[in-house]
Amino acid sequence: MGDGACVRLVGVAENLLMRGALAFLTLLLAAYVAGFLMFVNEVAKPPMPPAPADGVVALTGGPLRLEAAAALLEKKTAKRLLITGVAASATKEDLKHRVHGRSRFDCCADLGFFATDTHSNAEETADWAREHNYKSLIIVTTNYHMPRSLAEFSALMPGVRLEPWPVPSQGVDVAQWWRNPHTILLLNGEYLKYLASLVMTRMGA
Numbered sequence: 001m002g003d004g005a006c007v008r009l010v011g012v013a014e015n016l017l018m019r020g021a022l023a024f025l026t027l028l029l030a031a032y033v034a035g036f037l038m039f040v041n042e043v044a045k046p047p048m049p050p051a052p053a054d055g056v057v058a059l060t061g062g063p064l065r066l067e068a069a070a071a072l073l074e075k076k077t078a079k080r081l082l083i084t085g086v087a088a089s090a091t092k093e094d095l096k097h098r099v100h101g102r103s104r105f106d107c108c109a110d111l112g113f114f115a116t117d118t119h120s121n122a123e124e125t126a127d128w129a130r131e132h133n134y135k136s137l138i139i140v141t142t143n144y145h146m147p148r149s150l151a152e153f154s155a156l157m158p159g160v161r162l163e164p165w166p167v168p169s170q171g172v173d174v175a176q177w178w179r180n181p182h183t184i185l186l187l188n189g190e191y192l193k194y195l196a197s198l199v200m201t202r203m204g205a
Contacts, residue, residue, distance in 0.1 A: 025066035039191045042144045044167070044174045050163035053078050057125050059118070059141040059149060060085040062096065064167045068077055069140040070099040072165070073108060082107045084124045085115040117196070118145070122152040129160055136161040138141040142169040144187055155201035 019024065054079035057070030064085060071079040083095065096105045115121040129137060137157075141149050143166035153162055166173075175181045 019056075035195075036188065036191050039147065039194065040174065040177055040187055043062075043134060043146065043187075044092065044177070047143070047164070047166050047205040050077065050138045050165045051136075052099070053136035053138045053161070053163050054139060055080050055082060055132065056130065056138040056165075057082045057084060057128075058119050059139075060087075061145070062142055062167075062169055064170065065140050065142065066095065066099040068167045069138075070105060070109070072138060072140070074102050074104050076104070077135075080110060080132065081105070082110050082112055082125060082128045084112040084121045085127075086111045086113050088113055118148055118152050120196065121149070122156045123184045125153060126156040129157060134160065138165050140165045140167065142167060142172075144172070144174055144190050148190065148197045151194065151197045151201055 023053070053129040056069050056072045058065050058081065060066070060083060069081055070084070072078055079114060086095070090111070092109065092111055095101070095111070096109070099105075100171060101109065111122040112128065125137070128134075137153075137160055139149055139162055140194070146164050148164040150162060150164060151161075172183055173180065174183070174187065177187055
């Protein structure tokens with residue numbers, strides 16, 4: 001085989017390799033976009049009212065989360081409330097005033113100061129659930145944060161029934177997400193974190 005034929009074979013091989021890599025990247029991008037659209041569609045769905053549970057857990061990060069959780073406690077949808085990820089400077093009286101808590105907040109609300117992210121929220125909640133021997137929990141967080149929260153919580157509490165109660169985030173319209181560049185970036189970032197949490201929880205299983 002002459003040098004010219006060898007050069008042509010190498011060129012063909014390189015061309016096939018580049019085409020294969022391009023096809024793979026195209027499929028990967030298509031899968032990512034499809035997954036992102038499914039993710040956004042899920043978080044934009046109107047929530048179903050949660051079934052009664054042993055406890056209700058609010059993840060700090062927005063006033064609507066805490067108000068929604070406190071309302072469930074006052075309605076006796078759950079026996080106790082855990083607010084996880086509370087700042088060290090916060091007090092129970094401050095939070096009660098902020099979330100419009102009433103009599104049941106005094107007796108049946110617990111504050112968790114350990115958590116600093118979603119994973120440690122799950123750890124703090126798992127300890128609290130074991131302490132009270134709870135087998136069902138209502139999880140309250142923002143709608144776009146709910147899939148990642150459920151992934152983290154279910155990994156640490158496989159025997160606990162989790163009832164999602166997603167609340168809207170102020171200034172974030174997930175139903176019209178494509179109209180706002182900030183919302184697109186926010187949801188894309190949360191989707192990446194959700195995928196990462198799925199990988200990490202599978203690896204830790």
